Amino acid sequence: MKIAIVKLSALGDIVHAMVALQFVRQAYPNICIDWLVEERFSGVLRENPDIGQILTVDLKSLKQDKAELFPEIKKIRQYAKNNYDLVIDAQGLIKSAIVSKLISANVAGFDRQSIREKPGAWLYRKQVAYPYDANSIDRNVAVIGQPLGIEITEQQIINKSPFLFYVGGLGSLAQYFIKDKANIIFVIGSTWPSRNYPKEKYLKVVQGLNANSLIIWGNDEEKKAADWIAGKTSKAEVLPRMNFNQLKAVLAKATLVIGNDTGPTHMAWGVNTPSITLFGPTPVSRIYQTDFNKALKSPSAVNPFKLDKNDFSINEIGENEIIALAQSMLKHNHISGRY
Secondary structure, three states: OEEEEEOOOOHHHHHHHHOOHHHHHHHOOOOEEEEEEEHHHHHHOOOOOOOOOEEEEOHHHHHOOHHHHHHHHHHHHHHHHHOOOEEEEOOOOHHHHHHHHHHOOOEEEEOOOOOOOHHHHHHOOEEEOOOOOOOHHHHHHHHHHHHHOOOOOHHHHHOOOOOOOOOOOOHHHHHHOOOOOOEEEEEOOOOOHHHOOOHHHHHHHHHHOOOEEEEEOOOHHHHHHHHHHHHHOOOEEEOOOOOHHHHHHHHHHOOEEEEEOOHHHHHHHHOOOOEEEEEOOOOHHHOOOOOOEEEEEOOOOOOOOOOOOOOOHHHHOOHHHHHHHHHHHHHHOOOOOOO
16 A cells, blocks of 8 residues: 655644554555655754655745746646555645645545535545544544554554654764753743743743753744743753754754743653643644653633734743652653663
């Protein structure tokens, strides 16, 4: 069997869908699985042994240059020559449904009651019913597993093997890690300002922990915030800009990851690194909570069907609450240092 999974973005959503691959491979050892993704996120998929080809598009660029539409369509139609038995649209958008349909006539995806953009369901031959407000990981696993006749249980997901892979180890980044000490990665940015825990509060968390704190960043604004924190304490250092291979290596070697509801924090779950995810305007149902992966949510109520980007309640999560949870996890899991 030859299938293609269409999951274009965003980073955390791609990670949540990737967990299904190992269970698909267990059910169908000889299956060929290709993955179609936005070019800028393709690095997170690389080195995964369960993926055959990584097929890329650059639909994001169409917002700036509409002239790129026809070259992108031509590229997608070339992918159709791979003759897939099934294409699974795990995204649930109109654009992803169209892309899927251009690749194959046999497309599976969410039904109209489960999908984000309902017209997309018209293009699916097989439809999966799963509540839109259900756990994000369960939804991603269901839309991939059910069309293949695979039931993937919650216990299987909790007991998953790490599924983000890298080559070359830490390399030059090893100098930032300290042996026999907790190396905690802080993920201080995200796509919305209201999802970001204040840098002043992150500083207090860093100061309250007896650890080597390493801050990652993805743009100039996040770099300024990271430099500000590191400039106020001797307990923190700012890591350099990293590619996906380096990011995966750093997260895999970390003792603990503390961060906002955003891609790199979810990647920690994908490499089986303990994590604390901070939630404000987004639902905690985006993650699995286990002994190793915890969440702290602000007091605000969240409507999964209509997220409020002006909900800055993440500011109300107490620094001492984060410190206490981190200390408890470090002690309970006996992880003073994994490097």
